[in-house]
Amino acid sequence: MDAMESVTDRRIRRPLGFAAVAIMAVMLTLAADPALALLQGGHLVAAVAVALLLAAWQSAREGGGVPPGLGAARARPEARGARERRQREIFRRRLVWHAERVGLLALALWTTAAALRVVRAA
Numbered sequence: 001m002d003a004m005e006s007v008t009d010r011r012i013r014r015p016l017g018f019a020a021v022a023i024m025a026v027m028l029t030l031a032a033d034p035a036l037a038l039l040q041g042g043h044l045v046a047a048v049a050v051a052l053l054l055a056a057w058q059s060a061r062e063g064g065g066v067p068p069g070l071g072a073a074r075a076r077p078e079a080r081g082a083r084e085r086r087q088r089e090i091f092r093r094r095l096v097w098h099a100e101r102v103g104l105l106a107l108a109l110w111t112t113a114a115a116l117r118v119v120r121a122a
Contacts, residue, residue: 004087007077008094012052016098035116042109045102052099059092 001009023044030037 005090008087008090012094012098016048016102023048035113035120038109038113038116042106042113045109046106048098049102049106050093051118052102056092056095056099059088059095 023041026039026044027037030040
């Protein structure tokens, strides 16, 4: 992972960390019913995955989606276009990578909630 990918990855992981704290707070609030907490956590995590995919779609469009701080403001005008395209592609690729992992977490939460309900019913 080069320096640009590392910076991009950190810019994605920071808001994901805050989202994780918020989702855990909701799940802890619902801790009296663990199956419900896992189910709602899965729904919230899935919403985060959809938001990541939408951000990746937006960043793939020409001129869209590269967050401030990753811009090529100091580059020469002829090099700026190529660098911005590369940044946009790295940003899109990292967003999709994170969205896949978050989606798998949502599936794991939903599966655990379903298994817990089956165990409770038996």
